[in-house]
Amino acid sequence: MMDDLEQMLLEVKDTSELMVDLAYSSLLYNNRDIAGEVLSLKEYVDELNATVQQEAIKRTMVDGDVSKAFITIRLVEYLEEICSAASGIADVVMRNVEPHPVIKMSIRDSDVTISTAMVVEGSDLADKTLGETRLASNSGMWVVAIKRDRKYLYGPDERTTVLAGDTLIARGPNDGEEYFKDLSAGKARLG
Amino acid sequence: MVDTAEPSLSSEEGREKVPRTVRELLTEMKDTSEVIVDLAYASLVFDSEDMVEEVHHLERRMDTLLYNIRIKAMLSARTKRDAEQLAGLLQVASSAEMISNAAGDIVKLLKYDSDKRPFLPIVLKEAEEKIKSLTIADRSDMVNRAIVDMGVESETGMRIIALKRGKRWLYDPDEATKLKAGDLLIVRGTDNGYEVLRSFANGENLWPQYPKPEGQ
Numbered sequence: 001m002m003d004d005l006e007q008m009l010l011e012v013k014d015t016s017e018l019m020v021d022l023a024y025s026s027l028l029y030n031n032r033d034i035a036g037e038v039l040s041l042k043e044y045v046d047e048l049n050a051t052v053q054q055e056a057i058k059r060t061m062v063d064g065d066v067s068k069a070f071i072t073i074r075l076v077e078y079l080e081e082i083c084s085a086a087s088g089i090a091d092v093v094m095r096n097v098e099p100h101p102v103i104k105m106s107i108r109d110s111d112v113t114i115s116t117a118m119v120v121e122g123s124d125l126a127d128k129t130l131g132e133t134r135l136a137s138n139s140g141m142w143v144v145a146i147k148r149d150r151k152y153l154y155g156p157d158e159r160t161t162v163l164a165g166d167t168l169i170a171r172g173p174n175d176g177e178e179y180f181k182d183l184s185a186g187k188a189r190l191g
Numbered sequence: 192m193v194d195t196a197e198p199s200l201s202s203e204e205g206r207e208k209v210p211r212t213v214r215e216l217l218t219e220m221k222d223t224s225e226v227i228v229d230l231a232y233a234s235l236v237f238d239s240e241d242m243v244e245e246v247h248h249l250e251r252r253m254d255t256l257l258y259n260i261r262i263k264a265m266l267s268a269r270t271k272r273d274a275e276q277l278a279g280l281l282q283v284a285s286s287a288e289m290i291s292n293a294a295g296d297i298v299k300l301l302k303y304d305s306d307k308r309p310f311l312p313i314v315l316k317e318a319e320e321k322i323k324s325l326t327i328a329d330r331s332d333m334v335n336r337a338i339v340d341m342g343v344e345s346e347t348g349m350r351i352i353a354l355k356r357g358k359r360w361l362y363d364p365d366e367a368t369k370l371k372a373g374d375l376l377i378v379r380g381t382d383n384g385y386e387v388l389r390s391f392a393n394g395e396n397l398w399p400q401y402p403k404p405e406g407q
Contacts, residue, residue, distance in 0.1 A: 006314050014319050017228075020290065027283065068310050075311075078300075081293035082228070085286040094278040100276035103283055106217035111363075112225055115215050137348035137384030142320070153200070157319070176345035 005059065008052045008183035009072060015045050016156045019086035021144040021171050025114050026093045028107045032170075034145065037154050038090035045083045049076045081097045114169065115141065115177045121164040124190040125183055131158030133190060140176035140182065145169040204232075205405045209259050215262040217284055223249055226256045226363045227342070229352045231294035233322045233377050235301060235311040242353065242377075250295040257288045258265035306342050322352070329372040330394035335363065339366035341398055347391075348384035353377040 002010070007161050011037060018042050020051050024036035056072040059065070092099055119125050146153040146160070147167040153160065162168065170180060182188035210216045210400065227249045231327050234242040261284075264277045315322065329335055344350050354361045354368070355375040361368065370376075378388065390396040 002314070006317070009314055010317055013315075014314055016318075020225075023286075067303050067305060071303050071310060074300055074303075075297065078293045078296045081296070083289050084287035085224075085293070088286040088289070091284050095279065097272075097275045097279060100280040102214045102217065103280055104216050106221060109214070109218040110221045110224070118232075132381055136381050138385055140345040140350075142348070161363075163369050172348075173342070173344040173350070175339075175342045179345065183314075189226045 001074070005052065005055050005072065008031075008048060008055070009076065012045055012048055012052065012079050015041055015048075016082040016086070017154075018144060019083050020089075021114075021142075022154065023086040023089035024031075025144060025169050026090055026108055027099055027103055027179075029116070030093060030099055030116050032093060033152055035090035035093035037145075038086055042083050042087045045123060049080055052076050079099065111173070112150065112171055113174045113177055114171045115180060116167055116169050117181045118163055119162055119166045119168060119184045120186045123184055123186040124186050125162050125168075126164040127161065128163050129159055130156060133162070133184075135170075136172075139172065139180045139189060141170035141172035141180040143168050143170045145155070193305070201305045209255060213260060213263045213280070214325055216256055216263065217280065218259070220253065220256050220284050220287040222307060222363075224290040226289045226352070227253075227294040229322070229350070229379050230362065231297045232315055232318075233300045233352050233379075235304075236315050236322050237324065237377070238301065238312075239308070242362075243301060243362050245353075245360070246294055246298045247252075250291050252293040253288045257284055257290045260284045260374055283290075298302050320379055322377065323385050324377050325389050325392045326384075327370050327372055327376070328393045331392050332394070332398050333373070333391055335369055336398070337367050337369050338364060343388070344380075346399065347388040349378040349380035349382065349388045351376050351378055 013054060019038050022034050022041075023136060027033070035063055053073050056069040060069045088189075102141050125135065130136070131142060143156055144154070145168075146156055146162065147169070148163065148165070168180075168184060172180070183190065210219055218292055230242055230246050230249070233239070234246060261281060264281050268274045268277050300311065338351060351364055352362070354364045354370075354377070356371060356373070376392070378385065380388075391398050
């Protein structure tokens with residue numbers, strides 16, 4: 001089992017990945033809400049990192065495991081670099097300059113695509129959790145944000161319920177996009 | 192596609208060619224920034240020197256790409272608006288390069304981890320998306336089929352980060368690569384997706400066939 005410190009470390013890692021996905025999504029859709037979330041997550045990670053580093057040092061006084069503390073401290077620093085890179089991408093969206101059209105093309109051309117789809121009433125995804133529908137393993141598409149009414153839910157997990165009317169923002173392989181859109185639109189079924 | 196045990200020269204050369212356009216450069220930089228992080232974590236999980244080497248190789252490649260995209264971007268600016276937009280584009284490119292540097296730093300931690308009680312793999316095993324390995328069995332119907340034809344990632348959600356055939360590694364294998372019996376795959380995804388993929392890889396289940404959509 002993982003202890004608190006390992007949990008926090010993992011939280012930093014998962015957040016760094018979410019931030020990169022959200023940053024590219026914000027660019028693709030020139031969306032300031034999502035870019036703003038990347039910047040808030042950066043502040044959250046910075047605080048979490050400080051806690052992780054202090055905790056790692058405290059532990060050496062008890063268990064004397066210097067290499068573990070060293071690895072922990074270094075790892076969160078490197079993860080913070082990734083988070084800073086994501087913030088750098090989000091900054092481009094926050095400026096009052098429309099992102100260069102080539103950026104969108106490059107994101108579209110890349111191996112990992114980003115896609116959005118609105119979940120309709122009667123879709124197999126509606127009123128179920130992401131864990132129940134196993135959307136990620138069924139379509140390869142990993143949901144990074146859900147837009148519900150005018151609000152966003154960032155980094156949903158397997159316990160998050162998807163409702164009819166939600167817009168899903170997901171990343172995944174190019175050939176997963178069509179099925180993802182069809183599933184959301186109720187034109188394709190699970191299984 | 193690689194059918195021989197030895198690396199074929201043409202594919203290695205093709206890989207080192209620097210793209211000509213800003214669009215292609217940025218695409219490769221984005222792809223690399225994602226692959227390199229996966230490979231960095233995989234290096235830690237499997238304590239693999241070979242994968243560490245590849246991470247450093249990609250890191251150097253990113254430097255070349257960044258240098259080239261800067262030059263191309265500067266040459267293409269005609270107006271102030273161009274320059275403003277290209278400044279943003281270059282910031283995205285720099286961020287991708289920053290990510291690859293971080294990945295290069297992460298793998299350096301391997302030498303500090305305890306041999307007896309490694310700490311990094313334990314932590315990474317609990318991540319939302321996990322990195323695992325599996326082997327293609329003789330009786331699996333994935334044998335002799337191309338990754339792209341099966342749509343491995345869209346079918347199972349598992350992304351193939353690397354493939355080991357004999358002694359040779361193929362990183363971020365080309366979609367056209369055909370799998371062979373005995374191939375070791377390093378994959379990333381959910382636990383559920385892994386179980387599904389493993390059942391195909393060990394021949395327990397047949398790769399699903401779908402009727403062609405109407406009009407095709």
